Amino acid sequence: MLKHYKNNLIAITSSIMIMATSAWGTEQIDIENPWIRSAPPTATVLAGYMTIHNRSGNNIVFTAASSPSFSTVQLHRTTLHNGMMHMDAVKALSINAGGSATLEPGSYHLMLNNPKQAIKTGDSIPLTLHFENTTKSIHLIVKQNDEATTDAHSHQHH
Numbered sequence: 001m002l003k004h005y006k007n008n009l010i011a012i013t014s015s016i017m018i019m020a021t022s023a024w025g026t027e028q029i030d031i032e033n034p035w036i037r038s039a040p041p042t043a044t045v046l047a048g049y050m051t052i053h054n055r056s057g058n059n060i061v062f063t064a065a066s067s068p069s070f071s072t073v074q075l076h077r078t079t080l081h082n083g084m085m086h087m088d089a090v091k092a093l094s095i096n097a098g099g100s101a102t103l104e105p106g107s108y109h110l111m112l113n114n115p116k117q118a119i120k121t122g123d124s125i126p127l128t129l130h131f132e133n134t135t136k137s138i139h140l141i142v143k144q145n146d147e148a149t150t151d152a153h154s155h156q157h158h
């Protein structure tokens with residue numbers, strides 16, 4: 001009887017701890033301009049971009065992403081090496097307290113593999129970002145390349 005009671009108590013305590021750790025992150029991670037580059041309907045791979053702002057006082061580690069609209073989502077980085085473009089899978093991306101990370105064409109990006117439905121310009125695609133201590137659910141807007149870069153850099157215009 002006593003043993004049974006103890007087990008219950010431990011179970012309750014650990015579930016409260018999980019709630020507490022996941023609560024801090026979501027409010028303090030801001031996602032700016034999340035978008036997917038529009039591609040022909042035959043495309044089996046699309047690229048997703050955004051800026052992740054870490055407004056918390058702790059380092060955060062972005063580890064993965066998932067979407068019901070794609071079979072898999074990977075974090076990639078494009079690099080220029082001897083005049084050739086390469087894409088490498090990146091396991092994790094650390095973002096300092098108060099810092100940000102930009103996923104943009106020619107650099108870090110989400111590789112969205114095997115769309116499960118037609119992805120059209122203007123669509124809003126659900127995606128969950130996984131961090132070490134939390135997750136954040138967002139929507140990415142499918143945009144033409146020109147439209148998206150204008151949005152991202154509009155503050156630089158005179």
Ligand SMILES: [Cu+2]
Nearest residue numbers: 076077087111
């Ligand atoms: Cu890629």
